[in-house]
Amino acid sequence: MFVKFCLQHKRLLLHLIFWGICLTILTFMFAVGLPGYFLAFKLVLMLFPIHVAYYYTVSTVIIPKFLYRRHFIALALSFILACAFFTCCYRLIEILFADPYLFKQLKPLNPGFKWKKIEGTISEQFFNGQYMIHALEQSNSIIWGGLLIKFVGMWYDRKQMALNSELNFLKAQIHPHFLFNTLNNLYALTLNNSPASPKVVLDLSQILRYMLYECNTDYVPLKKDVEVIKNYIALEQLRYGDKLDLNLKIKGEITGQQIAPLLMIPLIENAFKHGASEMIEEAWINIVLEVEPNAIKLKVSNSKPLEKHQGHRSHFGKIGLANVRKRLELIYPETHHFTVHDEEDLFAVILHIESISNVSASSKVKNTPIHSSFTKLTVENKGL
Known part of the structure; x- marks a missing residue:
């Protein structure tokens, strides 16, 4: 019964496995310098919807609409807009949820702890160039690996079709x-x-x-x-x-x-x-x-x-x-x-x-x- 289910939902299972691996990798990356893996896991879960939404926007909307139709200028502009939009979303989640929660968890461990990243108003934090670049790097850490796998799969499928x-x-x-x-x-x-x-x-x-x-x-x-x-x-x-x-x-x-x-x-x-x-x-x-x-x-x-x-x-x-x-x-x-x-x-x-x-x-x-x-x-x- 389980094997039959796997065969019928092979594509769904592959996507779940991919995101499970990504979640694990990000958790280990965030855990560096933090008190524990569970805290890192909760932080990753706050930011994880950005990775998922970013990937499926590019792979199921932008690529089919522009790359398959050879609209390369529109494709490049769409990539830039998507990158800017999801970077901003990533930074906003950091400011509103992830960073305050992390500061709240670290403060009891060190009462004198101060964190420059959360200082200032929301707009001052948002337009801080250093942290925006960091958000750009983090928000794009998963999508390009996923797209590489997708393009390799597309190349293999085309090769098999030609063969x-x-x-x-x-x-x-x-x-x-x-x-x-x-x-x-x-x-x-x-x-x-x-x-x-x-x-x-x-x-x-x-x-x-x-x-x-x-x-x-x-x-x-x-x-x-x-x-x-x-x-x-x-x-x-x-x-x-x-x-x-x-x-x-x-x-x-x-x-x-x-x-x-x-x-x-x-x-x-x-x-x-x-x-x-x-x-x-x-x-x-x-x-x-x-x-x-x-x-x-x-x-x-x-x-x-x-x-x-x-x-x-x-x-x-x-x-x-x-x-x-x-x-x-x-x-x-x-x-x-x-x-x-x-x-x-x-x-x-x-x-x-x-x-x-x-x-x-x-x-x-x-x-x-x-x-x-x-x-x-x-x-x-x-x-x-």
Whole structure:
């Protein structure tokens, strides 16, 4: 119940924690030279409403009204007026309440005690330059720390929004790229009146459903991403048949881990598009996925036509691989290794992510054991 309340009122709790810290810091500051912390605490409480009102006036009125609208001259003038107003309010509370109360508490401890600060009329005390500057310093002691935290939070939120926008753009690029290639495969099958065409449509619809409805999150279960890869391989196997030597090897348990969606399939798609599709015979593709509790390693290698090697555009220049590299830099900036090997007769990419998310044990689903030996992929009526 308490956790639920905290989640529902997270913003309120953060503000309360911030003001609690400020109250504690001010109490320790005021306690220097005073007989006790409780006296300092009561003095701080008298002046504390000025800090609260000053901060929320600037953060909820002045900044949204002028800074967000880029009215910088009005913003500067508003800051100056607010600073002057709350400094005067702070000084008045000192004169009328805080200083007389403090003098009343200190007088019994030293009957001969005299305090120059409270001498003179209210107007004479108010216009005393020394104490007005002191009030200016004290009234601004909290607000600028609070605004610094606010601006850091705003910067972080903007950075996250920009990051999410870029990731969504990169993710959106995968859909038309993948769809274009798969529709080409379907077109080739329909030209030959292949009976496999309905299965291609069904498998394609399942993949698109996953892309449209299940990939709108930062991370997806690794198991689901692997299933999409298998469906994609099945579609490609229908196209090439026995002309392609296609091998898949998966080591480890794929239930329980989470990964950024659609990171691996462009690497496999690239092997088909720029490897098998450009070779007349003896084409091969090897796919190895090694899964550990907190890491994965994917290696995709394929044959390439020898006669096109010289002057042939690098695989890495293709949209899919460039997209993967950019997404890796954004999602796994310090925990991934992505290498490309462009040899005379083969092309290989190796993706190693050292830190992947884990789901809770209660959300794990039993998974059929996967054989760790290389097997020739065959297509049945219900999939691979």
